[in-house]
Amino acid sequence: QVQLQESGPGLVKPSQTLSLTCTVSGGSISSGDYYWSWIRQLPGKGLEWIGYIYYSGSTYYNPSLKSRVTISLDTSKNQFSLKLSSVTAADTAVYYCARYGSTTNFDYWGQGTLVTVSP
Amino acid sequence: EIVLTQSPDFQSVTPKEKVTITCRASQSIGSTLHWYQQKPDQSPKLLIKFASQSFSGVTSRFSGSGSGTDFTLTINSLEAEDAATYYCHQSNSLPLTFGGGTKLEIK
Numbered sequence: 001q002v003q004l005q006e007s008g009p010g011l012v013k014p015s016q017t018l019s020l021t022c023t024v025s026g027g028s029i030s031s032g033d034y035y036w037s038w039i040r041q042l043p044g045k046g047l048e049w050i051g052y053i054y055y056s057g058s059t060y061y062n063p064s065l066k067s068r069v070t071i072s073l074d075t076s077k078n079q080f081s082l083k084l085s086s087v088t089a090a091d092t093a094v095y096y097c098a099r100y101g102s103t104t105n106f107d108y109w110g111q112g113t114l115v116t117v118s119p
Numbered sequence: 120e121i122v123l124t125q126s127p128d129f130q131s132v133t134p135k136e137k138v139t140i141t142c143r144a145s146q147s148i149g150s151t152l153h154w155y156q157q158k159p160d161q162s163p164k165l166l167i168k169f170a171s172q173s174f175s176g177v178t179s180r181f182s183g184s185g186s187g188t189d190f191t192l193t194i195n196s197l198e199a200e201d202a203a204t205y206y207c208h209q210s211n212s213l214p215l216t217f218g219g220g221t222k223l224e225i226k
Binding site: 046047048049060062063064096098102103104105106107109110111112 | 120153155161162163164165168174206208210213214215216217218219220
C-alpha cells in the first residue's frame with residue numbers, strides 16, 4: 001500500500017520561501033509510471049494543482065505559480081519536495097502531495113499539511 | 120486553461136435519494152474527466168476516472184457518465200457517509216484543473 005506523508009514548517013513569514021517534503025513509502029518514486037505532485041487547497045476553497053515531477057527530473061508547473069515554484073526529487077530518500085518563494089498571505093493553504101498516473105490519475109494522497117503565512 | 124464548472128454548489132438531500140452532480144468543461148476534453156470525494160479534514164479520494172470507470176474499491180452506488188464538455192456523477196441510494204464535497208478534475212491538458220466543488224449535505 002502506497003503512503004505519502006507531507007512534512008515541513010506550518011508557519012512561514014511573508015516574502016520567505018515555503019519548503020515542504022513528501023516522503024513516499026510502499027512504492028518507489030523512481031518508478032516510471034507516475035508523476036509526483038503537489039496540490040493545494042486555500043481555506044474554504046477548491047483544489048489547485050501546483051505542479052509535478054517525473055522520475056527523470058522533468059517538471060511541469062502551473063503557469064499561475066511557475067515563477068515561484070520548484071519541485072525536486074531525492075531518490076535516495078524516496079522523497080520529493082516543494083519550494084514556493086516570495087510567499088504572501090494568499091499562499092496560506094493546506095498543501096497535499098499526491099501520486100499521479102496517466103491511467104490512475106491522483107490515486108494516492110498525503111493527509112495534507114496546513115501552511116500559514118503570517119509575520 | 121480548461122475551466123470546469125460544477126453545479127450545484129450545494130445540495131441537501133435525504134438518505135436513499137439519488138443525486139446527480141454535473142461538471143461542464145470550457146472546451147472538449149473527451150473522457151479525461153475524473154471525480155473525487157473529500158470529507159471534512161480528509162484528503163480527496165478518487166471515485167471515478169475517465170468519466171465512467173470506477174476506481175478500485177469504490178462502491179457501485181457511484182457512477183459517472185459523459186464526454187466532450189458535459190459530465191455527470193450519480194450517487195444512488197444515498198447514505199449518511201456520502202456527506203462530502205465532490206470535485207471534478209480534468210487531465211486533458213496542462214495545467215491540470217479542478218471544478219469548484221459540490222457540497223452534499225445529508226438531511
